[in-house]
Amino acid sequence: MENFILYEEIGKGSKTVVYKGRRKGTINFVAILCTDKCKRPEITNWVRLTHEIKHKNIVTFHEWYETSNHLWLVVELCTGGSLELVIAQDEHLPEDVVREFGIDLVTGLHHIHKLGILFCDLSPGKILLEGPGTLKYSNFSLAKAEGENLEEFFALVASEEGGGDGENIQRRCMRSRVKGSPIYTAPEVIKGMDFSIASDLWSLGCLLYEMFSGRPPFFSESFSDLVEQILYQELLPPTPKDSTLPEASPEFVNLLDGLLQKDPQKRLTWAGILQHSFWKEAFTRKDRDSSILVPFFQVKNSYLSQQDMESRMKELIYTDADLIVTPIIDNPKIMKQPPIRFDMKMLHLPAYTAEKLIFLKEHDWHDFLQQVCSQLDTTEKNTAALRAKLNLLCYLCTVANHKEVATKLIHSQLLPLLIQQLRAAPNWDIRAKVARVIGLLASHTIELQENVPVSEVIFLFLLSYCERRIVN
Template identity: 40%
Template sequence: MNNFHIYEVVGRSKHSVVYKGRQKKTIQYYGVKSVDKCQRPYILQEVKILHSVKHPNVMGFYSWYETTNHLWLILEYCVGGDLLTLLRQDRKLPETSIHDFGRDLLSALHALHSNGIVHCDLKPSNILLDENGRVKLGGFGLARTVADIVHKHQSKPSSLHEKNRRGTPCYMAPELLRGDVSCHSFASDVWALGCILYECAVGQPPFVSSSLNALVDAILHKEVHLPPNLSDGFRDLLRRCFQKDPVQRIGWKEIMSHPFWKTNLPFEKIPNQGIFLEVLKGCGYSADHGPACEKELAPISSDEGKENRDLVPINGKMKEDRANVLRLSRIAKKNLQSEGVDYGSISNDDSSDVKLDSADTELDFTEESTLVPADKAFPCEAESSTSADSNADPRDGEGEEESFDMHLESTAGSKADGRKRAIDRELSSSALDERSANGDGGEPVDLPNSINHNHLKDMNSTELAFHSSDLLVKPIVGNRRIEKKHEFQWDAIMLPFEPVTLQEMLELDQESLESFLSIIYKTVASSSSVSERLNALAYFGGLCKDSNSANILINSSLLHMFVTKLRGTKVANLKTYFAYVIGTLIRHATFIGEDVPKSGIIDALTESVRDKSEVVRRKSMAALGELLFYVVTQEQEETEGESQKPAWYVPNGTITTIFRLLRNVEDPVTQHYAVKTLENIFSIGGGGGLRPGTS
């Protein structure tokens, strides 16, 4: 992210923060979105959708990066904010504005549906506006393709009720809140479209309640009140969008030619949704020749048309006994508690109800699976980070356990191409995350080691060889999966100066900061006792775990002194502490100046990796791994006729030393650090910088 200047916060949600950003040396502005790592599956889906759809009313996507705690998306900057903010300011819009805005939204949604994509979370906060008031549809974290739904249903039929139960209740169609089986469809998106148009005209969604039970009951059984001041055409469009039976809801051909738009809008053929029809049959529908569903679920071929005739409801409506409002509330409440949501969002008055803070509240109705999905199986190393802000600001660092791969730059060339290939491979392997597991007797079991692998027999070698978790870039220094974390303790009494906290150091003026660092320099560089120097280094290491401080310290004379001392001392404990401090600085720094390569840091760490002490080799290999990963991600690129000489040089001996560590005679922890270094580099499509004698 050091290729961008980050400015003020322009948006914030439960799991994300959006900043205004500018690419360096340009006047191009972007929306830089920081998302909690727990949302990784949804971000992968959003990236996949944004890659596949290019439309003037769909938000532009440029790049994405991954760190230990967060995912970062570089998106089109929408200076107009979102529709939710606009409605909170103006409360409602005139019908002429709704007409113009609605056509843009309709165009974006139709583009999705014609490409076989269901949005699944259409609501005002996911609709943004550019400087000209043009609609930009975003928020594709819950979006699904018809092909994905079919694939997952064929491999695991129960997925219809295990994976589709997340959304914003105020905008969810009745069929999504009914019974044990639900399936997002084009029809459910049309319901949400009606909710948004209604909210623009009235100032709130058609059904609103602070009680989830009351809200779901109203959506299922009450009719929408349409204000009499709306035009006849607008009232008719809304009425048809709000048909509770999806097979009677207005279809795309009628939407695009509806009189409210005053002209016929371009229509593209909509793919068939066979799985949706199966779900409707399971909920009590039977095949007939009714016209309502055909316009939306038109078969692609005539043969399919004979097989998937339109469905009409038995007795005029779905079986109401399928609805289980209390069950949905209990599941949603349980998921809120498991997510660590403030209990102010959970009703204390009724154990079976959930309090909704706003119409934009998103809930998860997914019942807990017996097996943990692959993306959730291994939590982030940084979950215990001491950072006070769960959504990291790139100007404030990434917390103690954050990774360093934000050094990736969105530029052309081999590095960017390699990253893109890595992303594409990860997205294409997402099907593996949804595989089910059964015991030997055919019954579901709770133990992950009692898995039936029969479902793997039909998979090809590519699916078996690659998995989305292969591309996770994890930290090297401080990685608790490699080595138990060791806290370097220090004693304030032993320090020959008054210690300050990290925050206090960052608030010092330039003169005071230089004076403070000079004292640390003299303490560590002096010939005082080993214990006194170790204590000072342990204290100093705590100041390095923030990107702002790391950027200052690594580009100061302190690093040059640490490198010199690392090469010169023969005391194993001092070598260990120097390697620890150097590695921590490299890990958290987002900018390393041109003077650092001149310090001989690569040679010094390479020599320490060959040290007799096992602990010294471990810390040195971790630090060297962090540095090599940084070198690979920072390979110089040609920019508009300007070619710079590479600042880094990786000697042959360094590469040879790393590969020699892979022999059986080496300490397993040091080997693990070496392998993790190679894994991180290759996972981003790098490795060119590791060819002997190259930069």
């Protein structure tokens, strides 16, 4: 993972956090998933099924790593969020947009099925949007090859991790882990049949229905009621939440009726889907290099000046967060640091909080600063004096991360004294803590005047580092 820079958190799931990242030395931005090792079967399954897939409607896998506590998955970055988020924000989508998004969904799922893979857990949350609006299938954790027993695969991966103990127990536990969302599950799967191409197509119909109406075709807070609806309730035509909007076209209703047939034998097959009139001949051109049907996209008739194009590219490439370099090592987002503590009884000065320090009167601030400098400048070298000085530096660390306090301290007589301690303190613990205080001040200050001895601080940091390397 040392090849990547970590930026802000962009998503979170069950025992998984997703960060925006960048490969060092490039402007190639990626999504980096940090997952607990308890999800090794799911991540292993995702990697083995997608590591060789290159398709415009499937999120590209790049690399994966293992550290002491986590598994790290590096995949293509999609900046448009998920289809679930789009539906939640817009509540429903116009039929023309449903058609455009549907073409992406059909193209991607057809390719997945052609590779002999069943997605098995198709839901809006697993469909991501690329910046320009292209939909991409993501999260193949519960996907599998046709005819494969996913429970056995999960149990095998888990048993290898745990040394092979309790294999029967693991298989029983895996049974619940390989089940997806029941809202988008086909009737035959609920009855106990295995996943199939037909069950994936049912889920596809559920997504198209939900995009148009803003809600799934069957929904209930009660699991038993939901199962009852999926198995026996008649499908109602989709209607947008806004009654003023146009109703679904006959072609769209017919497509949904074909996809959401409760009997998988009567459900639309790929041949019927690709040739359906709802797509307006989007799938009628055969690709030159393949026998499968693929959509033909016409370039939209729009004109952008060179200046507009450059501005748009800059907006897509750069964000403010990109300039904040956050290394993976010692990053508090992924590695919890122990809190800095100090003993108030050993402090021998008022233990003001950062918020209290901001509002101190001028003479009170002056007295506080004098007490800090006096205790820090002591020349006593006994154990008690060194412990008191370390305790004081720990206290300063707790207040130096406040920007206004840091700004006042870095422009006071404290910084020259800290520099002196960094240069002359005989104890390495003292020097390390002094360096930490200076680093916090520099990191959080909102103003740096010209008379602040920055170059001297940097020189002493380098000198201390070199001395430490020589000693070790």
